[in-house]
Amino acid sequence: MKRRNFIKKASATGLGLVTVSSTFISCDETSEKKEAIVSTAKSIKPLVIATWETTLAVDTAAAVLEKGGSALEAVEQGCRIEEANEKGQSVGKGGLPDRDGDVTLDACIMNEKGDYGAVLGVKNIMHVISVARKVMEDTPHVMLVGDGAEKFAVSKGFEPENLLTAASKKAWEAWKVTAEYKPIINIENHDTIGMLAIDKKGNISGACTTSGLAYKMAGRVGDSPIIGGGLFVDNEIGGASATGLGEEVLKTVGSFLIVELMRQGKSPQEACEMAIGRIVNKPGKDFKNFQVGYIAVNKQGETGAYSIHEWFSYNVYKNKENKHIQSDFFNKA
Ligand code: GLY
Helix, strand or coil: CCCCCCCCCCCCCCCCCCCCCCCCCCCCCCCCHHHHHHHHCCCCCCCEEEECCHHHHHHHHHHHHHHHCCHHHHHHHHHHHHCCCCCCCEEEEEECCCCCCCEEEEEEECCCCCCCCEEEEEECCHHHCCCCCCCCCCCCCCEEEEHHHHHHHHHHHCCCCCCCCCCHHHHHEEEEEECCCCCCCCCCHCCCCCEEEEEECEEEEEEEEEEECCCCCCCCCCCCCCCCEEEEEEECEEEEEEECCHHHHHHCCCCHHHHHHHHHCCCHHHHHHHHHHHCCCCCCCCHHHHCCEEEEEECCCCCCEEEECCCEEEEEEEECCEEEEEEEECCCC
16 A cells, blocks of 8 residues: 555545435334335445555445445455455555564454444454454354454354465564564554445444554554444444554544544544544643544545544545545644
């Protein structure tokens, strides 16, 4: 992913709106009301938003939606593209390893019903986003970690494989020569993909997958697989996802915060900006040395994104167009 190869900044909110009924079907509503909602649903246009320059992943998700597939299926298929992209060194195969040389992956997924599945610290399985979906759909749990998650994945037919590519091994070996023995707090090592989608029925789902902080301590887990941290979806309100230094996202429960701010009437853009404010305005916070970026969408199909520093971008698929957009950012000094 070429993060600095941005197209010109465009308005994320000016690309056209998804038409979504603000009325929700409850179990005691009449069939007339349901019919009215179904006819409104015909005009809903699919939407995808994802962190970074993830054009192919977003196109893949959009193709699922245009064919009438669910938002859940779209975000899973989109994230799988980046997990299989060996050139992206912070997601899936080819991810940079922990300081012991092990690639460990984190992922989570959330559907329109508010169900959630996650896997943490998984070795040897490339498509952890699909394993997270299996956790959500095939177990009574929401999270599986480490060996247990890998064992579960294998039981579901996932093939174990070596995730450490020659390029990532070389980078790790070079890091070992000079590195202080601590994780590197550097955005160049972050490319987590967070993805949110709205399908033709107006349902929202989201997914997030990463290899986490490069050269992290063995066992370290960031925000990406944690509900409310790296991802949160409420189908009546919208969704949010995060990239960047997971510790800072977790300390402010960033994605949950954004959805709750939208519930209180903030736009996705305002909510993302307030969530970044929650981090940078902490007394003595040395935000110049780390990056966090957020994306968000609301039920009306409005999108927003904001980051601490300028080196964050995202892709939006809307009205059959996939645009790569540089995020607005806080640290303009
Ligand atoms: N946002 C990815 C991580 O901190 O692990």
